[in-house]
Amino acid sequence: MTSSPKIETKAEPKIEPKDRKLSSFLCFAVYSANLAFGRAYKPILDKVGLTYTQYIALIALSEADELTVSALGEKLFLESNTLTPILKKLELSGYIRRARDPADERQVRVSMTPAGRRLLDEDITVSLKDATGLGDEFPVVQKSVARLRDNLLRNTQGEAKKA
Amino acid sequence: MTSSPKIETKAEPKIEPKDRKLSSFLCFAVYSANLAFGRAYKPILDKVGLTYTQYIALIALSEADELTVSALGEKLFLESNTLTPILKKLELSGYIRRARDPADERQVRVSMTPAGRRLLDEDITVSLKDATGLGDEFPVVQKSVARLRDNLLRNTQGEAKKA
DNA sequence: TGAATTTGTATCGCGTCCGATCTAATCGGG
DNA sequence: CCCGATTAGATCGGACGCGATACAAATTCA
Numbered sequence: 001m002t003s004s005p006k007i008e009t010k011a012e013p014k015i016e017p018k019d020r021k022l023s024s025f026l027c028f029a030v031y032s033a034n035l036a037f038g039r040a041y042k043p044i045l046d047k048v049g050l051t052y053t054q055y056i057a058l059i060a061l062s063e064a065d066e067l068t069v070s071a072l073g074e075k076l077f078l079e080s081n082t083l084t085p086i087l088k089k090l091e092l093s094g095y096i097r098r099a100r101d102p103a104d105e106r107q108v109r110v111s112m113t114p115a116g117r118r119l120l121d122e123d124i125t126v127s128l129k130d131a132t133g134l135g136d137e138f139p140v141v142q143k144s145v146a147r148l149r150d151n152l153l154r155n156t157q158g159e160a161k162k163a
Numbered sequence: 164m165t166s167s168p169k170i171e172t173k174a175e176p177k178i179e180p181k182d183r184k185l186s187s188f189l190c191f192a193v194y195s196a197n198l199a200f201g202r203a204y205k206p207i208l209d210k211v212g213l214t215y216t217q218y219i220a221l222i223a224l225s226e227a228d229e230l231t232v233s234a235l236g237e238k239l240f241l242e243s244n245t246l247t248p249i250l251k252k253l254e255l256s257g258y259i260r261r262a263r264d265p266a267d268e269r270q271v272r273v274s275m276t277p278a279g280r281r282l283l284d285e286d287i288t289v290s291l292k293d294a295t296g297l298g299d300e301f302p303v304v305q306k307s308v309a310r311l312r313d314n315l316l317r318n319t320q321g322e323a324k325k326a
Numbered sequence: 327t328g329a330a331t332t333t334g335t336a337t338c339g340c341g342t343c344c345g346a347t348c349t350a351a352t353c354g355g356g
Numbered sequence: 357c358c359c360g361a362t363t364a365g366a367t368c369g370g371a372c373g374c375g376a377t378a379c380a381a382a383t384t385c386a
Contacts, residue, residue, distance in 0.1 A: 033312035034197040040319040133314030149196035151296030
């Protein structure tokens with residue numbers, strides 16, 4: 001769309017600086033959609049005393065138990081500086097347990113408590129699937145956004161980690 | 164393994180509680196894609212001394228100048244508690260101006276400085292369009308995510324504001 | 327007009343994110 | 357075996373996002 005090459009120009013002939021509408025920014029769509037998700041989850045999660053991030057971390061843990069902090073972080077794209085306080089709160093809430101691995105005392109193994117498992121089995125977020133209003137598109141959008149994320153991480157992690 | 168009730172229940176015949184994979188969650192895709200965007204923008208925005216949110220706010224302001232804080236908040240889906248500190252930093256950085264409206268001293272009019280306008284004209288984020296790796300899908304995904312956001316806000320704002 | 331209410335912004339506290347740094351445990355070479 | 361390097365978490369400070377609240381300006385209405 002940016003290039004409709006009738007005649008070959010060296011660079012862009014002329015770019016209007018004005019046509020940078022916020023609505024055209026994919027990053028803003030994702031940013032604001034994330035805010036919207038947080039607000040949608042809030043009244044539901046308030047009832048069980050969890051935050052949005054804590055709930056997501058709990059789901060990640062439900063897939064594979066006894067994960068280390070860094071292994072959990074790989075699933076969530078987070079590191080210990082973010083994860084540690086969250087896990088401490090989840091432990092305080094009684095949904096998970098944290099314990100140093102006897103085989104390697106540097107590592108912390110995180111596991112779900114029965115209370116945590118019970119919470120997820122309730123499936124408190126069923127109502128939200130309708131709220132997305134995506135219908136059959138739901139899995140398509142989900143995959144597109146996941147692909148977007150993976151592309152962004154791959155194409156920038158290169159610079160971040162390389163430096 | 165926690166419970167596999169063979170007896171037929173009235174509503175859902177049988178839902179495996181285990182198949183709630185993190186990767187199947189749209190909210191997680193959006194959540195992590197937002198993190199990825201923030202990380203992708205960071206090295207670029209660091210060079211001009213802006214944060215991700217500050218940059219988005221600047222773009223919103225470029226569309227319509229002399230906005231009030233709440234009008235800007237409507238564009239950004241943010242309120243004064245979040246916006247005020249951000250705008251103060253943008254003012255301190257010299258990219259915007261803040262001034263009480265003489266006609267209504269309650270309101271604060273926000274406008275861009277020439278430095279702010281110059282910054283946006285540089286279009287420092289061009290390189291990121293490729294990093295999304297979406298190609299022609301780009302506008303489709305953007306619209307889907309924006310629609311998702313609008314649906315979520317509409318379907319939950321009702322409860323939030325009504326209460 | 328004057329008191330009550332509403333409105334627009336700002337402040338505060340908590341919970342993420344994240345870069346930078348710290349500490350303790352493990353590993354590896356000599 | 358000891359010492360330096362690496363690794364896994366944790367801590368700290370800065371910047372959001374947001375509910376609750378404060379405060380002053382504007383509006384309403386008796």
